[in-house]
Amino acid sequence: MDQQQGYADDVVKGFILWSMVWGLVTVLIGVLISLQLVYPQLNLPPFLTYGRLRPVHTNAGIFGWGIGSFMAFFFYITQRLTKTRLWSPGLARVQLWLFNVIIALAAVTLLAGMNRSKEYAELEWPVALLVVVLWVIFSVNIIMTIAKRKEEQMYISLWYILATLVGVAVLYLVNNVSIPVSLFKSYSAYAGANDANVQWWYGHNAVAMVLTTPPLALFYYYLPKSTGVPIYSHRMGVIAFWSLIFMYLWTGAHHLLWTPVPDWVQTLAMGFSVMLIAPSWASVFNGYFSMEGQWNQMRDNYLVKFLIFAITFYGLQTLQGPSQAVRTFSAFIHYTDWVPGHVHMGTLGWVSLVIFAGIYYTIPKLYGREIYSVGLANLHFWLAVTGQIIFSITMWVAGVQQASMLHASNPDGSLHYSFMETLIELYPYWTWRSIAGIIYLASLLVFLYNIVKTISAGKAQPAEQKA
Amino acid sequence: MTERKMVVFLIAATCVFLVGTIVTMVVPFKSINDPKLKIATVKPYTPLQLEGRDIYIREGCNNCHTQTVRPLLADTERYGEYSKTGEFVYDQPFLWGSRRTGPDLARIGGKYPDAWHEKHMKDPQSMVPRSNMPKYAFLTHPLDTSLTEKKMKTLGFPYTQADLAACQGKTELDAMVAYLQKLGTDIPWREAAKTQLVGELKNPFLDNVTVLPEGKKIYDANCAQCHGADLKGGVGPSLVDIDKPDADIFTTVYAGRQATGMPAFGDTLGKERTWKVVTFLKLRQRH
Numbered sequence: 001m002d003q004q005q006g007y008a009d010d011v012v013k014g015f016i017l018w019s020m021v022w023g024l025v026t027v028l029i030g031v032l033i034s035l036q037l038v039y040p041q042l043n044l045p046p047f048l049t050y051g052r053l054r055p056v057h058t059n060a061g062i063f064g065w066g067i068g069s070f071m072a073f074f075f076y077i078t079q080r081l082t083k084t085r086l087w088s089p090g091l092a093r094v095q096l097w098l099f100n101v102i103i104a105l106a107a108v109t110l111l112a113g114m115n116r117s118k119e120y121a122e123l124e125w126p127v128a129l130l131v132v133v134l135w136v137i138f139s140v141n142i143i144m145t146i147a148k149r150k151e152e153q154m155y156i157s158l159w160y161i162l163a164t165l166v167g168v169a170v171l172y173l174v175n176n177v178s179i180p181v182s183l184f185k186s187y188s189a190y191a192g193a194n195d196a197n198v199q200w201w202y203g204h205n206a207v208a209m210v211l212t213t214p215p216l217a218l219f220y221y222y223l224p225k226s227t228g229v230p231i232y233s234h235r236m237g238v239i240a241f242w243s244l245i246f247m248y249l250w251t252g253a254h255h256l257l258w259t260p261v262p263d264w265v266q267t268l269a270m271g272f273s274v275m276l277i278a279p280s281w282a283s284v285f286n287g288y289f290s291m292e293g294q295w296n297q298m299r300d301n302y303l304v305k306f307l308i309f310a311i312t313f314y315g316l317q318t319l320q321g322p323s324q325a326v327r328t329f330s331a332f333i334h335y336t337d338w339v340p341g342h343v344h345m346g347t348l349g350w351v352s353l354v355i356f357a358g359i360y361y362t363i364p365k366l367y368g369r370e371i372y373s374v375g376l377a378n379l380h381f382w383l384a385v386t387g388q389i390i391f392s393i394t395m396w397v398a399g400v401q402q403a404s405m406l407h408a409s410n411p412d413g414s415l416h417y418s419f420m421e422t423l424i425e426l427y428p429y430w431t432w433r434s435i436a437g438i439i440y441l442a443s444l445l446v447f448l449y450n451i452v453k454t455i456s457a458g459k460a461q462p463a464e465q466k467a
Numbered sequence: 468m469t470e471r472k473m474v475v476f477l478i479a480a481t482c483v484f485l486v487g488t489i490v491t492m493v494v495p496f497k498s499i500n501d502p503k504l505k506i507a508t509v510k511p512y513t514p515l516q517l518e519g520r521d522i523y524i525r526e527g528c529n530n531c532h533t534q535t536v537r538p539l540l541a542d543t544e545r546y547g548e549y550s551k552t553g554e555f556v557y558d559q560p561f562l563w564g565s566r567r568t569g570p571d572l573a574r575i576g577g578k579y580p581d582a583w584h585e586k587h588m589k590d591p592q593s594m595v596p597r598s599n600m601p602k603y604a605f606l607t608h609p610l611d612t613s614l615t616e617k618k619m620k621t622l623g624f625p626y627t628q629a630d631l632a633a634c635q636g637k638t639e640l641d642a643m644v645a646y647l648q649k650l651g652t653d654i655p656w657r658e659a660a661k662t663q664l665v666g667e668l669k670n671p672f673l674d675n676v677t678v679l680p681e682g683k684k685i686y687d688a689n690c691a692q693c694h695g696a697d698l699k700g701g702v703g704p705s706l707v708d709i710d711k712p713d714a715d716i717f718t719t720v721y722a723g724r725q726a727t728g729m730p731a732f733g734d735t736l737g738k739e740r741t742w743k744v745v746t747f748l749k750l751r752q753r754h
Contacts, residue, residue, distance in 0.1 A: 043601035051527030192555025249487030258537035
């Protein structure tokens, strides 16, 4: 069993369980704020308004659920791929404490209105500084473990892990430069169009370095582990890796098409966004080709089902994303519900499905037990996929309808609809979005129950499955 | 040996990141700050406006409202002149947003009178019946001015003691309204964009009682919030027994009257519906 091989796994357990708590929090808040859009009386000022809750939703999702579970998996995967015990389990333990303190502080300060307004970089400077400390502790531990590894070859997952450590550090430091006024208030060091350009360089590459490279590291590790056959092509993975991390950094300004940011920056962002289809789909194909002769496992092995659906959503996401990055299409759907529809295909579909697979694989290994119920895992899968698809499709339809109405004009050149006339058409779609969110919440509860029962009442794993 | 390989990898990955970063994030600092893009009339925020802006940030208004008008018909017709780089040089942070759950606010300044904003912030549904905006009545508590001067100094904005004194005794709501009324007004676009009505204006529905029900519907949806459901006035004056030529009323509704705070409804209503509401105002007394 793993513990007997001397790996430090207690902290992996800690991060997995805490990230699940924050995952539940983010979906609960997501459902609440989706209902607030339909029933404004559900806003409870001053603390529980949509404006204050939405950053809690995004931060708990990206940092609590996303980063939290990635920390667990990076520790788990790195030790196994290097055949080396974690450099400092003590430091990792400190990191788990600090992580939870930060996420809790983030929630409290955001609800109190301490907020720098830049998306996914809202936390005020004292909390942001703690995040930097957290990331340094984490990076040192992983890098030192890899440095003294016993396995010379670095498997592709380690590449994605190292890129994540460097990438997040650069992005976070640059975008968070602020001038403090007091302990609770600071102003961005950049102004106007500059600030916008820095922010979306950060914002879009947070998608790259938090919602793309870490799940890819997991995917490349857990797919072969789950199917029992190796990945189709390590070389294709390598080419995809370098082109992905090269191209992503050029694309931030596709969030700023038609704004006062210089046109040439927008055009470069547009071009590179389209080019990104190639490295993204290289990973998708790598996943699909790895399944050759193994497709029966889609029926027999629920882990494979999670992973292959995940990579499929990633493929769809990386086709839809570039299409939105084209000026003409952006002019139509930007600022509408289309975009939340897109984002949630990535987060609920791609990222979360990979994490679910990782947890289903890892928890039984760490506790030496079999999964409590494969039936419940399947139920979780179908509820999650159903909720996600209803969410995204209703948002896309809503976005197209509102965009069409906003752009409709009369023969004399005046506009056909007032803003409010377009907004009231969205209420039915928003109701469906809430229903989709509740379905996803139900899937999460099934998942949590299954994991808790696995830990507390799962059957001990038979000897031949250990190690 | 294996350590060196990892260090080389880390350096290579960092360099690969930096190429796109330098070209699309660092280099634009030079062109965005180009003095040619400066707009002389753009002024920094006053202490009261800055406090209002900080409340806008605190409440997360940018989660539902954008602040950039794109050079697209659907944007410029609805919100006004498209946004220019030079208009944002004092915005730390920028507040362009990413989703228009509510309308864009880049040019909200001067669109409505202060009294409209006050009523709307306290109870949005009283002014826009099917709005989903939360109520911000709690902003009526006194403005905390303990950091105001330090904030102005931090940002390097000019101010006088009189400017600071003007914040005393104000509520957070006052500050918010002061901020909203500044937005987009540094360039004189509203004058330039003012609708010029040319030629003789003749009511096509003169004495046509069949349009009264529709006229009333338009009135209830667009006018009643300020002029009262019974036309007896509120934010705006009473319209009971209005005794002006149809053409004058049409001009006021269609093009607005900036001096009095009357917004222009031409973009929302178009000519035909504007005439219908004019007909309603004129004929309702007799029917």
